[in-house]
Amino acid sequence: MSNFSLKIQIFLINIFLSAILTASSLVKNGSFEEEQDNKENISGWKTAGSTEGAKVSRCSDTAKSGNFSVLIENNKVNLNKVVNVGISTNEFPSPPALSKINISAWLKAENVRQGQASYHKLRLTVYALDENKNKISHHEIVCTDGSFDWKIFSGTMCVPKGTDLLKVGCWLTNSTGKVWVDDVQVTVSELPPSASKMLRGNFEIDEPVIIPNPWKRIKGEGNIVFKDVAVSFSNLNKDISENVKDFFKSKNISCSMANEKKNESLNIYFIKGATSDTNHNKIKSIFPSLSLKDLGEEGYFLITDEKGDGDKNIYLTANTDRGLFYAFQTLKQIILFDDKNKTYHIPQLQIADKPTLSLRGMVMGIWLRQGKALELIKYCEKYKLNFLYIGGTCLDNKLGGNPKFGTNWRKPFSENEIMQLKSILEEAGKRFIDVPVTFSPRGCPATCYSSDEDIDIIVNKMNSLYKLGFRTLGINFDDLSNSGSEGMSNPKDIELFGNDIGKAHSYFTEEIYKRLAKITGKADFTFYFLPMAYGRFQYMNDKDKNYLEKVSDLNQKIKFIACVNGNDLISGKYNDFIKRKAVIWDNFFAGWERVGAPAFIPPFDGDNRLSDENISGYMILPLPPRSEDASQVSRITAADYLWSPERYNPEASFKRAVLQMLGNRDNIRKLADYIDRAERIALFDFPSGNTRKEKVNIIQAEKDFLNNPDLRQTLKSILPERLLKQELSRIDNNLKDLNMIIEDLQQREFPVYVKRKTGEITIDGKLDEPDWKECTVLDKFINIKTNAQATVQTSGKLMYDDDNVYIAVICHEPDVKNIKAKHTKPDAQVYEDDSLELFLDTRQDKKNYFHIVVNTIGNFYDAKTYHKNWDGNYSIKTKINDDSWVLEMKIPVKQFDIDKIKSGDCWNFNICRDKHTKPEEFSSYSMLIRKAFHYPVRFSTLEFK
Numbered sequence: 017m018s019n020f021s022l023k024i025q026i027f028l029i030n031i032f033l034s035a036i037l038t039a040s041s042l043v044k045n046g047s048f049e050e051e052q053d054n055k056e057n058i059s060g061w062k063t064a065g066s067t068e069g070a071k072v073s074r075c076s077d078t079a080k081s082g083n084f085s086v087l088i089e090n091n092k093v094n095l096n097k098v099v100n101v102g103i104s105t106n107e108f109p110s111p112p113a114l115s116k117i118n119i120s121a122w123l124k125a126e127n128v129r130q131g132q133a134s135y136h137k138l139r140l141t142v143y144a145l146d147e148n149k150n151k152i153s154h155h156e157i158v159c160t161d162g163s164f165d166w167k168i169f170s171g172t173m174c175v176p177k178g179t180d181l182l183k184v185g186c187w188l189t190n191s192t193g194k195v196w197v198d199d200v201q202v203t204v205s206e207l208p209p210s211a212s213k214m215l216r217g218n219f220e221i222d223e224p225v226i227i228p229n230p231w232k233r234i235k236g237e238g239n240i241v242f243k244d245v246a247v248s249f250s251n252l253n254k255d256i257s258e259n260v261k262d263f264f265k266s267k268n269i270s271c272s273m274a275n276e277k278k279n280e281s282l283n284i285y286f287i288k289g290a291t292s293d294t295n296h297n298k299i300k301s302i303f304p305s306l307s308l309k310d311l312g313e314e315g316y317f318l319i320t321d322e323k324g325d326g327d328k329n330i331y332l333t334a335n336t337d338r339g340l341f342y343a344f345q346t347l348k349q350i351i352l353f354d355d356k357n358k359t360y361h362i363p364q365l366q367i368a369d370k371p372t373l374s375l376r377g378m379v380m381g382i383w384l385r386q387g388k389a390l391e392l393i394k395y396c397e398k399y400k401l402n403f404l405y406i407g408g409t410c411l412d413n414k415l416g417g418n419p420k421f422g423t424n425w426r427k428p429f430s431e432n433e434i435m436q437l438k439s440i441l442e443e444a445g446k447r448f449i450d451v452p453v454t455f456s457p458r459g460c461p462a463t464c465y466s467s468d469e470d471i472d473i474i475v476n477k478m479n480s481l482y483k484l485g486f487r488t489l490g491i492n493f494d495d496l497s498n499s500g501s502e503g504m505s506n507p508k509d510i511e512l513f514g515n516d517i518g519k520a521h522s523y524f525t526e527e528i529y530k531r532l533a534k535i536t537g538k539a540d541f542t543f544y545f546l547p548m549a550y551g552r553f554q555y556m557n558d559k560d561k562n563y564l565e566k567v568s569d570l571n572q573k574i575k576f577i578a579c580v581n582g583n584d585l586i587s588g589k590y591n592d593f594i595k596r597k598a599v600i601w602d603n604f605f606a607g608w609e610r611v612g613a614p615a616f617i618p619p620f621d622g623d624n625r626l627s628d629e630n631i632s633g634y635m636i637l638p639l640p641p642r643s644e645d646a647s648q649v650s651r652i653t654a655a656d657y658l659w660s661p662e663r664y665n666p667e668a669s670f671k672r673a674v675l676q677m678l679g680n681r682d683n684i685r686k687l688a689d690y691i692d693r694a695e696r697i698a699l700f701d702f703p704s705g706n707t708r709k710e711k712v713n714i715i716q717a718e719k720d721f722l723n724n725p726d727l728r729q730t731l732k733s734i735l736p737e738r739l740l741k742q743e744l745s746r747i748d749n750n751l752k753d754l755n756m757i758i759e760d761l762q763q764r765e766f767p768v769y770v771k772r773k774t775g776e777i778t779i780d781g782k783l784d785e786p787d788w789k790e791c792t793v794l795d796k797f798i799n800i801k802t803n804a805q806a807t808v809q810t811s812g813k814l815m816y817d818d819d820n821v822y823i824a825v826i827c828h829e830p831d832v833k834n835i836k837a838k839h840t841k842p843d844a845q846v847y848e849d850d851s852l853e854l855f856l857d858t859r860q861d862k863k864n865y866f867h868i869v870v871n872t873i874g875n876f877y878d879a880k881t882y883h884k885n886w887d888g889n890y891s892i893k894t895k896i897n898d899d900s901w902v903l904e905m906k907i908p909v910k911q912f913d914i915d916k917i918k919s920g921d922c923w924n925f926n927i928c929r930d931k932h933t934k935p936e937e938f939s940s941y942s943m944l945i946r947k948a949f950h951y952p953v954r955f956s957t958l959e960f961k
């Protein structure tokens with residue numbers, strides 16, 4: 017277990033991350049300027065794949081900066097197995113889980129040629145590893161080929177849960193050519209989100225909360241109080257009428273027609289198009305510079321008016337039914353219930369609102385697959401989204417997407433699937449939501465792009481959807497490389513198109529579009545195209561750009577989908593290249609899906625410069641229903657952005673989302689207070705106590721807080737169901753941890769008394785002096801993974817004099833013949849050997865400590881917290897016996913800035929063991945709870961006597 021290389025745990029957020037956020041990089045020697053360890057090794061890096069025809073070397077002929085780069089060369093491909101030729105960093109400590117890191121490197125390539133598989137190219141990759149260096153996940157920054165001069169490649173990654181170590185690799189994977197690498201960097205851009213800090217902000221925002229936030233609002237004095245409503249529909253769309261009735265029925269509010277109104281009724285007028293003089297004059301008096309023509313197809317006015325005679329009116333005015341529908345969604349959000357008086361009220365409020373993006377949507381695929389389509393539709397209704405994109409692996413893969421079911425896209429829809437799609441279309445249509453259904457042909461047998469049969473299969477399935485009422489359809493070629501389908505294998509295709517996949521995709525898509533128009537008798541449908549090369553335009557190689565150039569000749573009515581950044585769109589580079597405005601597909605939240613989203617995550621953050629002027633629309637891939645943030649702030653802030661990027665403020669949007677969810681600021685304060693204490697309990701960040709009794713009492717007080725029925729009742733009263741479930745689970749886990757700590761405290765010495773030595777101690781590993789026999793024995797070591805006693809035990813003893821601390825440890829070992837001791841150099845990774853790790857927090861600040869690791873041959877590694885350049889001096893002797901090995905050492909304390917040790921001085925400490933004989937086991941004297949040694953808040957306490 018690489019314990020120093022383990023993640024510095026959350027307790028070090030303020031210390032560790034404050035340092036690395038300002039550091040140039042977490043990567044050691046990313047510029048390759050440090051002297052090499054020897055001719056073969058590059059300092060801080062490992063090389064791989066240097067064989068006949070392949071070479072990795074430090075290069076002084078070409079560099080992006082400084083004097084050196086690394087040159088990776090390969091002219092021979094192994095056809096029998098995957099071989100990476102290149103470099104990777106030594107594993108380095110990961111920042112805490114859920115931190116965001118930036119990864120970048122400058123690369124130069126010469127004639128890099130792809131091998132057999134799609135990923136057999138030049139690759140820059142970051143790996144997340146656990147404590148035993150097993151891969152948790154990896155993130156590809158670039159996978160490319162060809163030739164190019166120095167170019168920076170960069171990407172971001174959210175650190176997955178369970179990550180202890182990171183490493184970065186640059187490889188030629190089963191590919192040939194030359195690559196130069198320089199200035200590799202990994203920096204931390206964002207700390208893990210702290211819910212309590214996020215909820216502590218200033219929540220003085222415009223109320224009532226309306227999401228999306230309206231364009232213009234004027235708040236008057238007081239509220240309009242009512243018990244029932246009378247509605248004037250005036251040729252209103254039937255779906256809106258039903259929506260209105262269903263809403264008031266769900267609130268138990270009596271809803272009648274305007275001519276049936278009762279006293280104290282709230283009159284709601286839906287007015288479409290030209291307005292009466294009275295209504296027109298009222299709007300003009302409030303918004304003198306605006307008229308209906310300024311609001312477009314989806315804008316609206318919401319005007320409240322209470323007259324002195326008790327007449328209470330709301331006027332919803334828009335050019336279209338859709339505009340009226342959005343006006344009513346706003347009205348729903350501002351109708352509030354007064355529990356004390358059993359009445360409803362709305363604030364005196366005047367609103368003029370319109371979006372700046374005409375197409376605003378979400379990608380539905382995984383929500384449909386998990387049976388949550390209607391939930392997503394209702395979310396789009398509430399937050400004024402008008403587009404739900406269906407594609408990918410759903411409907412038994414009848415749309416394609418998953419190559420494991422490669423023939424399914426060729427099969428017709430089942431009757432049940434047709435009914436499911438019809439239901440989605442009807443439910444979405446009631447809410448003015450367009451539903452594109454798109455096909456992703458891929459898999460085995462491979463798609464034949466020149467085949468009339470394959471083309472007509474999709475045309476006929478699209479026609480069946482057209483007959484159901486779908487008027488938005490499309491073709492997806494995204495991520496073909498993931499299934500090795502980015503080339504052509506069919507002889508007919510190769511004969512017709514050569515090896516030009518762009519020409520093949522263009523022909524295939526154009527034919528589907530033309531034949532569908534012919535078979536339906538008209539082209540009254542919208543058609544989307546998601547190309548194979550769809551993202552990171554600034555990093556595209558010539559091959560991908562040639563592909564885009566070919567498909568850009570598609571019929572101009574076909575809309576292109578892309579994952580490109582705002583700069584490429586604002587500058588016009590990308591739109592000019594594809595000869596039309598792109599529809600954006602944004603995977604902003606995808607990083608949270610891979611790592612597991614906490615209850616509150618930072619709000620959506622997009623480019624404020626995007627509008628109908630430079631894009632054709634914007635859709636966001638939401639987190640899957642089973643792994644999204646329990647607060648659902650991610651989806652809410654995304655909708656706020658999509659309504660109007662130019663008016664969007666992420667911080668204000670987050671506050672609106674939280675305030676809407678929790679109801680009022682007092683509830684936010686209550687939740688913040690609870691989370692603040694719960695987070696501290698989870699980190700064991702509470703006073704230590706000077707005696708066992710004090711310590712137990714302190715922990716018991718935390719247990720009492722968590723067990724208090726009033727706390728659970730408060731949470732139940734303010735939290736939505738999913739968030740409540742998560743918090744109750746957190747309480748149960750915290751209680752379990754606290755119970756373990758109390759049980760452990762009652763079984764151990766507290767504090768551990770360290771005796772002053774009375775005679776001479778010879779550091780020889782024999783432990784035969786009388787003083788050792790009189791020391792307190794530190795035993796019952798705990799397996800840090802199971803929190804149970806270690807299977808193979810360890811025992812330790814401590815002594816001191818004025819100037820030194822003496823430590824003796826006996827490691828029982830039934831398999832001494834297989835003890836691992838490969839590291840012989842000072843400050844090497846000796847924790848990879850059978851070894852002991854000593855942690856000394858001499859100031860008891862629970863943040864900084866001295867860390868000394870010694871293996872069975874007496875070689876050591878030391879550091880001050882995470883500063884590896886700190887070096888100490890010690891007297892060390894180890895000894896291997898028949899069934900154990902022993903460490904004895906003397907540690908001078910002056911190197912800890914301590915003049916003399918005095919009776920009564922206290923330190924925090926821990927002794928940990930890395931056992932690498934089979935079965936491996938990692939144990940600790942202190943009950944750490946967390947599965948890592950570097951956890952000083954849980955170190956034990958010693959007192960010199």
